[in-house]
Structure formats: structure tokens, C-alpha cells
Amino acid sequence: MAAIIELDSISKHYGPVVGVNHVDLAVEDGEFLTLLGPSGCGKSTLLRMVGGFEVPSAGTIRIAGVDVTAAPPQQRDVNMMFQDYALFPHMTVGKNITYGLERKGIKGTAARDKAEAALELVGLSGMFERHTHQLSGGQRQRVALARAVVREPKVILLDEPLSALDAKLREQMQVELKHMHEKLGITFLMVTHDQTEALVMSDRVVVMEAGEIAQDGTPEDLYERPATPYVANFIGTTNFLSARVVARGAGLVTLEAGNQELKATDVATSDGQAIGQIGIRPEKMQILKDTECRPVNVLPGTVVETIYQGLALRTVVRLSSGEEMLVDEILRQGMLHSDHPRAGDPVVLGVEPHNILLFGAER
Known part of the structure; x- marks a missing residue:
């Protein structure tokens, strides 16, 4: 056209x-x-x-x-x-x-x-x-x-x-x-x-x-x-963590971030820079329950607070590194705010490799 x-x-x-x-x-x-x-x-x-x-x-x-x-x-x-x-x-x-x-x-x-x-x-x-x-x-x-x-x-x-x-x-x-x-x-x-x-x-x-x-x-x-x-932060909400590449192979990049080793789908950063930061959307993470299958990546932390938003529940979780992550969960039928972890409770967050955004290191 x-x-x-x-x-x-x-x-x-x-x-x-x-x-x-x-x-x-x-x-x-x-x-x-x-x-x-x-x-x-x-x-x-x-x-x-x-x-x-x-x-x-x-x-x-x-x-x-x-x-x-x-x-x-x-x-x-x-x-x-x-x-x-x-x-x-x-x-x-x-x-x-x-x-x-x-x-x-x-x-x-x-x-x-x-x-x-x-x-x-x-x-x-x-x-x-x-x-x-x-x-x-x-x-x-x-x-x-x-x-x-x-x-x-x-x-x-x-x-x-x-x-x-x-x-x-x-x-x-x-x-x-x-x-x-x-x-x-x-x-x-x-x-x-x-x-x-x-x-x-x-x-x-x-x-x-x-x-x-x-x-x-x-x-x-x-x-x-x-x-x-900048774009990730302006369009939607994104959790950011500083990251360092540990290894690459089989289509995955292994990163050290948030005091944990995480695996992400390996894609080239936009300008060819080395990876220096990762981003994870709040709705792309989940608070794991003991009965659930574990995803590839887990991040243990402690609940800081929960924020009821009507359609969803936002949970603020502090990682062992001290960094805070936002997790958004849709409140579906039968799910109650009162059933969720409260401030001070230990939790484990899960995220799959394809839901981790890779960004170049700042110059």
C-alpha cells in the first residue's frame, strides 16, 4: 500500500x-x-x-x-x-x-x-x-x-x-x-x-x-x-533485573539475575550489545503452589503486600537480592483474595524462558 x-x-x-x-x-x-x-x-x-x-x-x-x-x-x-x-x-x-x-x-x-x-x-x-x-x-x-x-x-x-x-x-x-x-x-x-x-x-x-x-x-x-x-516500561508494566550471561546453548541463554540462575530463550538484543538486563511482565509470572509442576525458572522470595484490583490481584514479592517483583494474577471464579499469600509469607515465583525479555547492557 x-x-x-x-x-x-x-x-x-x-x-x-x-x-x-x-x-x-x-x-x-x-x-x-x-x-x-x-x-x-x-x-x-x-x-x-x-x-x-x-x-x-x-x-x-x-x-x-x-x-x-x-x-x-x-x-x-x-x-x-x-x-x-x-x-x-x-x-x-x-x-x-x-x-x-x-x-x-x-x-x-x-x-x-x-x-x-x-x-x-x-x-x-x-x-x-x-x-x-x-x-x-x-x-x-x-x-x-x-x-x-x-x-x-x-x-x-x-x-x-x-x-x-x-x-x-x-x-x-x-x-x-x-x-x-x-x-x-x-x-x-x-x-x-x-x-x-x-x-x-x-x-x-x-x-x-x-x-x-x-x-x-x-x-x-x-x-x-x-x-x-524504555519501551517495555512505557507500554505496560515490567519487572527489571540486572543480568549477566553465564552460558549459551540449545537455543537458551543462562543468566545470573536476582541471585538466581535463570534460562531465557536466546534472541539477539536489538543492537547487538551484550545482555545486561532482563524484563518480565507481571502477568507472565506465577506464584507457585506445592502441587503445581515447576517451570524452568524459579525465584524464591517473600510477600511484601497484595493489592486487590478487582479483576486481578497484584502481589509484590521481595527476592533474596532485595529487588522487588510484581506478579499479576487474574481472579477467576472461585478464587478468593483471602486464599492468597499474605505479607511476610515465603513464596516461589515461576517464569518460563520464553517470557523473559533480554535487553542490552547500558553504555
């Missing part, structure tokens, strides 16, 4: 401060791609440069094969959905949506028909004459999306589109926005710091760190095969 957005060595400097540093990125036509990272990592700056609200210090931006590096927003075939929705409070829903059409010369019945179709698409049929102050947060979010799609741009840019919603509505809108994207077939480029949003909604996620791309891949790639501790 052809790239609809192409970024070639894009940089943005604010005096001595580097906001974005030589980023190369291609977004396919119809793709839902998310730029993910903490505040200050460069993701919003990159989005604003694609939209024409910031001018790159260096590099080239192409949309549908056209160089738009220096073009203003109105000369790009994109539309932006802002974090606060940027709706006109004195206008009706219909006027908010037709405003952009009228600026393009589409007026009267033609503009209304397009606006009504956009409202139907986002599930707000019959809201044309409603005032925006009469709407809920979720409805305002849908109006903003209708306004973004009504002009039929090639690309829709979404800047933290769900951040103004409460937790339950946010979860609902994640799925709805994903379905909307599938229905429209338009390229979505979204910025968020919320890992759940990125994993649920995106075809592909680009994790950014200090103005550069730390890793680019599908949600599953990033979660199951993070390239660095």
Missing part, C-alpha cells in the same frame, strides 16, 4: 533545544497510526508539523506525494481534531460542522446535506440544530470528529482526542473511534500519552523518546517484543 504521509529526516529546533531529531516515517493510506510517548518527547510537535501549524527546521513532509513542508494548514489535505475540540460555543452543532465547508464555497443545502451525513456517521442524527453547550463530553467529541471528516480530507490528525472524557466514556470512545476509522477508510494520525489508547485503537504505534523514534511496530510487537527497557 502506498504511503499517504512521508517524513524524511524531519527536525525541529527551538534555539538550542531539540524538539524532534531527524525522524523518518511513512504512514500508509488508510492506516491508524499513533505517536506515543510522555510529555516533551516530540510527538505533538511532529503532529503539528504534519498539520502545518509548525514549520520544520530541516527535512521534508509529503502528503499524497506532494511536498507540503512550507505549505500553510489550509493548503494541506488534512483536518485536525484538537484536544479541547475547539467548537464554537455560540454556534449550533450544524453551524460548527458547516463552517469549514462554507469557507470552501460549499453552502446552503449542499453544506447541510454533508453535515447531516457526517452527524449520522458519528451517531448524532437529529442534532443539527442543538447548541454545543447542551451536549455531553462524548457528544462534543463526536461533533468535533464530524467536523473533521465532513470535508473528506486524506488525513485526520487527532491530538489527545479522548483526554477530556471521564474514564468510562473514554474506554467506550476508544472502541467507537476505532470502528469509525474502519468505516471511513481515512488515514488517522493520533498523538497520545495513554498506552491503552494506543494499543486498543492503532494499526501501528510509534513510541517516541527525546525527539526520536524508540520503536515502531504493531501493538502486539511493542508489548511482546519491546526493543529497549
